[in-house]
Amino acid sequence: MAFLDNSGDIILDAVLTDAGRRRLARGDGTFKIAKFALGDDEINYRLYTPGHASGSAYYDLEILQTPVLEAFTNQTSQMHHRLVTLSRNDFLYLPILELFETTGTTRDSTTNAFLVAVNATTETTSGISTLAGVVYGENTDSTNSTTIRVDQGVDANGNLAVAQLTGDLLETQYQVQMDNRFGTLASANGSAARVSFVDEDNMATYFVSQGSPIVSLITDLTSAGSSINGRRGTRLDLRIKASLNLNGSDTLFTRLGGTSTVATNSVKHIDSVVKVTGVTTGYSIDIPVRYIKI
Amino acid sequence: MASSFKSLASGDATSTRTLLHESIPVTGSIVSGTYGGDATALGSEPHIKTYSHGMFQSVYDYPHLSSSANHIFDITAGIADSSALSSSTTSQVSKKINIYNQMAQVLMGYDETGSVRLFDEDGDIIAGGTKLKECYFVNFSRILTKDEIKKGSFEMQVMTADGFAHGPASGERLIITDFSGSDGYFVNSPAGEYGVLYATSSTDVDAVLSANRRFAVGLLFYQAGVAVLSGSIFSDAADGGILNNSKGTVTFSPAGATVTGFNTITASTNDVMADNLRNRMYNLQFNNTTELNSTIYFCRVNNSEFNYSANPTYLSTSSGGPSEIVIKDGSVGSDPHSYITTVGLYSADNELLAVAKVSEPLKKDPSNELTLRVRLDY
Numbered sequence: 009m010a011f012l013d014n015s016g017d018i019i020l021d022a023v024l025t026d027a028g029r030r031r032l033a034r035g036d037g038t039f040k041i042a043k044f045a046l047g048d049d050e051i052n053y054r055l056y057t058p059g060h061a062s063g064s065a066y067y068d069l070e071i072l073q074t075p076v077l078e079a080f081t082n083q084t085s086q087m088h089h090r091l092v093t094l095s096r097n098d099f100l101y102l103p104i105l106e107l108f109e110t111t112g113t114t115r116d117s118t119t120n121a122f123l124v125a126v127n128a129t130t131e132t133t134s135g136i137s138t139l140a141g142v143v144y145g146e147n148t149d150s151t152n153s154t155t156i157r158v159d160q161g162v163d164a165n166g167n168l169a170v171a172q173l174t175g176d177l178l179e180t181q182y183q184v185q186m187d188n189r190f191g192t193l194a195s196a197n198g199s200a201a202r203v204s205f206v207d208e209d210n211m212a213t214y215f216v217s218q219g220s221p222i223v224s225l226i227t228d229l230t231s232a233g234s235s236i237n238g239r240r241g242t243r244l245d246l247r248i249k250a251s252l253n254l255n256g257s258d259t260l261f262t263r264l265g266g267t268s269t270v271a272t273n274s275v276k277h278i279d280s281v282v283k284v285t286g287v288t289t290g291y292s293i294d295i296p297v298r299y300i301k302i
Numbered sequence: 303m304a305s306s307f308k309s310l311a312s313g314d315a316t317s318t319r320t321l322l323h324e325s326i327p328v329t330g331s332i333v334s335g336t337y338g339g340d341a342t343a344l345g346s347e348p349h350i351k352t353y354s355h356g357m358f359q360s361v362y363d364y365p366h367l368s369s370s371a372n373h374i375f376d377i378t379a380g381i382a383d384s385s386a387l388s389s390s391t392t393s394q395v396s397k398k399i400n401i402y403n404q405m406a407q408v409l410m411g412y413d414e415t416g417s418v419r420l421f422d423e424d425g426d427i428i429a430g431g432t433k434l435k436e437c438y439f440v441n442f443s444r445i446l447t448k449d450e451i452k453k454g455s456f457e458m459q460v461m462t463a464d465g466f467a468h469g470p471a472s473g474e475r476l477i478i479t480d481f482s483g484s485d486g487y488f489v490n491s492p493a494g495e496y497g498v499l500y501a502t503s504s505t506d507v508d509a510v511l512s513a514n515r516r517f518a519v520g521l522l523f524y525q526a527g528v529a530v531l532s533g534s535i536f537s538d539a540a541d542g543g544i545l546n547n548s549k550g551t552v553t554f555s556p557a558g559a560t561v562t563g564f565n566t567i568t569a570s571t572n573d574v575m576a577d578n579l580r581n582r583m584y585n586l587q588f589n590n591t592t593e594l595n596s597t598i599y600f601c602r603v604n605n606s607e608f609n610y611s612a613n614p615t616y617l618s619t620s621s622g623g624p625s626e627i628v629i630k631d632g633s634v635g636s637d638p639h640s641y642i643t644t645v646g647l648y649s650a651d652n653e654l655l656a657v658a659k660v661s662e663p664l665k666k667d668p669s670n671e672l673t674l675r676v677r678l679d680y
Contacts, residue, residue, distance in 0.1 A: 019598070019675045019676075019677050020645060020658035020659065020660060020674060020675065020676045020677065021658060021676075021677055021679070022599075022645070022647060022656040022657060022658040022676045022677060022678045023656060023657050023658070024655065024656050024678070025654050025655055025656060025657060027653050027654060027655055028647075028654075028655035028656050031649070031653075031655065038649070039649075039655065040649060040650065041310065041315070041597075041599060041647045041648065041649065041655055041656065041678075042309060042310060042648065042649055042650040043307045043308060043309045043310055043647075043648045043650070043652075044307070044308055044310060044599065044601045044645060044646060044647050044648065044676075045306050045307050045308070045645075045646045045648060046601075046603070046608050046640075046642045046644065046645055046646070046666075047642075047643060047644035047645075047646055048611055048613050048640060048641050048642060048643050048644070048663070049613070049643065049644060050643045050663070051611075051613055051615070051640075051641045051643060051663060052615045053611070053613060053615040053616045053628045053629055054615045054618075054628055056628055056629045058629075058631040059631075068629075068641075068665070071641055071663060072641070072662065072663055072665065073662075074641075074643070074662075074663050076643045076644075076659055076660060076661060076662060076663065077659065078659060079644070079657040079658060079659045080657075083653070083654040083655075083657075086644065086646070086654065086657050087644060087646040087654055087657065089611060089612045089613040089614070090306035090307075090611075090612050090646075091306065091608035091609075091610065091611050091612070091640045091642065091666065092304060092305070092306050092608065092609075092610040092611060092612055093304065093305045093306070093308070093606070093607040093608055093609070093610070094304050094609070094610050094638075095303065095304070095606075097606075097609065097637050097638055097668050098634050098635065099610070099627065099638065100626060100627060100630055100632070100633075100634045101623070101625040101626055101627065102610060102612075102616070102617060102625055102627060103625065104617060104624055104625050106624075161625075162625045163623050163624045163625045164623040164625055164626065165623030165624070166623070167623060167626075168623075176303060176304040177304060183652065204651060205651065205653055207653075213652075213653070215652075237623070238623065238625065286612075287306075287652070288303075288304045288305060288306070289304050289306065289612060290306035290611075290612030291612045292612065
């Protein structure tokens, strides 16, 4: 009679993140752990090899051998991808987030990024004012501005008929993270979104829900109505309001950016990323943005 | 309802308190001898830091100008105003009295009249008794003692053979311990708990000590991390100390002084007194204590939870479309599964406050349940 394996009884040591330390130091009771999530940032599921010649024990052998990195304190660099609880086990498809690029919502074709013109001078510069992919960072309600459009849904490459996504997989709330030094989140009509918190790395986090000016249901089920070729869920239409620092000063451009040419105009630029994450399903997309200034 | 968070219920967290102990051995050669050796005069060793005010001396484990050096402890000496030595002291008399008073007021407090209490030999303040009026003070750095010195773990050996200088360690040593500290400490100090330090001999007791017994030779303040050593450990019985008269009072530098043992404080600076103690230190060890307050969060993962992933590689780039789950291999009937590498603890507004990692990926599927115990130390 062999002994039972008791190695599963383990205690994991947690590391406070920068945000955790800050809240703890504040001493105002905001340090309160209310929930947990599980992550799998190191895992590459494409290493899963069903039908391995040596048997099912080998299907995920490479995954299980994945070395796991130590925890560290920067909260924006961890838990990028969370595990998800769904009510059923028979889902073959999961919803994704995709850029929907059509008239007025495309990226700049040269940089494959959205260009945020940080002041009116840049917005109205010849060649830039009408360039596809330019988000107006000062006059965010301008009809000439590009809108960043992200569609959510199940894209089964035609294996599922185009229809409205309903039930568990419909994402109704999103988390949007962006560098607060460069800009703030705005809707397509120019109204500012309310920031939820800004961490010490200047990453601002916004939560936007269906019903706000930014999130809406995709109701157009025509082929041209969305990039999602399958079940269509919700859509984000967002713009970026350039910060006063970028609008009125070149300091950050000098320190963090470079120079380039946009439509024959020499501009200063800073490259950054806007991250959109579905709060329910945890799926995320990183949207490249380039802040430009004449 | 799809979700990537799970709320912690009130029963999913518990607080614990753990005492961690480390053994701190300090060999005498580090304190005196390793750096400098015979070629360097006492007090000039690179790991000894002296100050222009001359009130104490700091001992490091490495030349103190190096950023690698750690502060081990400070040494100073003091005499009470009422000490028989105070009137004959000619060197730094006020500083030595000030040092004694400062240590006494912090460690022993004040009596009902507002006067500073003297260090009591046996800790029984109410009963009066013998007071320690001529003392060495060894103030340990917090890097060594952490939250406190573990009671009953302190041992210091000092060499008592006469004429000792740099070189081989003497076989005649006093062993000073707080042997009863684990169950016989005092709580009548404003600086926390303290125990009485007792001296025995490393060799035949009668050969070194004046009688075959333990002598109370000081106090050890556990939380404050201060050892108060009576000057009597270096004097023979004829000079009011504990050493056997046949051994005589220990010779301190400067050589040839008219008085010996701790009494050289009358003519020596505190730096010289500190040098003398260091030069006689054979060994020092104790266990420190770190009080660890922890909260353990029980992250209970039920069979139906966290079986899918939002990892981009979870979905394929194949003809099945960008939304197809890779590990299902096209079969609706296959159970989903995922691999856990990280546990994130969040605030109510979804800010990541703490992170824990597993040592290897844990497979999660609908056939298993896990309880991950995540400990957060404060």
